Amino acid sequence: MASRRASVVWRKIGLVLFILCSAALTMSAAGSHSAEGFLIIAHRGASGYAPENTMAAFELAERMGADFIEFDVQMSKDGELVVIHDVTVDRTTAFTGNVSRYTLSELQGMDAGSYSHADYADETILSFQEVMSRFAGKIGLLIEIKEPSLYPGIEEKVADAVRRYGQGLQVAGLRDTDRLQRMANIENSPAIIIQSFDRVSIRRMHALLPEIPVAVLVHKDQHPLPAGTLDELASYSSYINYSHDLLDGELVREIHKRNRKVMAWTVRNERDMERMKKLGVDGIITDFPG
Ligand code: G3P
Ligand code: CA
DSSP, rough: OOHHHHHHHHHHHHHHHHHHHHHHHHHHHHHHHHHHOEEEETTTTTTTTTTSSSSHHHHHHHHHSSSSEEEEEOOTTTTTTTEOSSSTTTTSSOOOSSSSSHHHHHHHBBBBBBBTGGGGGTTTOOHHHHHHHOOOOOOOEEEEESGGGGGTTTHHHHHHHHHHHHHTTTGGGGGTHHHHHHHHHHHTOOOOOEEEEEEEHHHHHHHTTSSSSSEEOOOOOGOOOOOOHHHHHHOOOOOOEEEEEOHHHHHHHHHHHHHHOEEEEEOOSHHHHHHHHHHHHHHEEEOOOO
């Protein structure tokens, strides 16, 4: 019994040390990346170290010095915005079924951490409001609207929350902290970006919030896009974002030629990180923000 307790303690100490070492290494790396002119975006938070889309993953990304956190937004049965990647709760909780089958309070009661590690059993599914109120103005927010066709009216709800929590961020917030000051030094770097694979939804977001930059995610099945489609996307989207393996120098140049930016997802190793840096992308979306 005593030896089992000791092993649990050592496991916890090991986990904390691992996170602290990673954070120390990452902070300097993320800082220098930003200085080089591109943003580091923590994909679903620092999801390589902590359960995705949870407070633990977002706070760790913040401590690691990421410029942005990326997270996924869907809608509950009672019409509230919630932060979860999959359309169902199956993979990240002990429950089953569609997100839209559960109310906000039911979702907030679900353990969304144990699937990753027992030490994260206190992490729950978050509301969009919780994430906005905790992080808006503290770190950049890359908000992905997930499967919007399943959730009529989701764009208006996202716009309302962004108006409520994001008001004045691009001016006032950027002066508030070192991190956001650093981001301000990257030309036109905003504090909030909204993205989706769904172009109809992104056009709607752009119409609702013309001052907030939007990004279109290009699915691998749509690649390569005809030049005319790239022109059309560039007419409303500030960013055209790709899976890193689809990007090459020519595509990055085509996007930059249209005066638009490009972010690459999901970078999980140093080799891909270096390749993206060489290509000159404007943002690197990574599970390991550093
Ligand atoms: O930010 C891009 C990336 O998040 C898109 O893929 O499946 O991780 O949401 P996914
Ligand atoms: Ca996402």
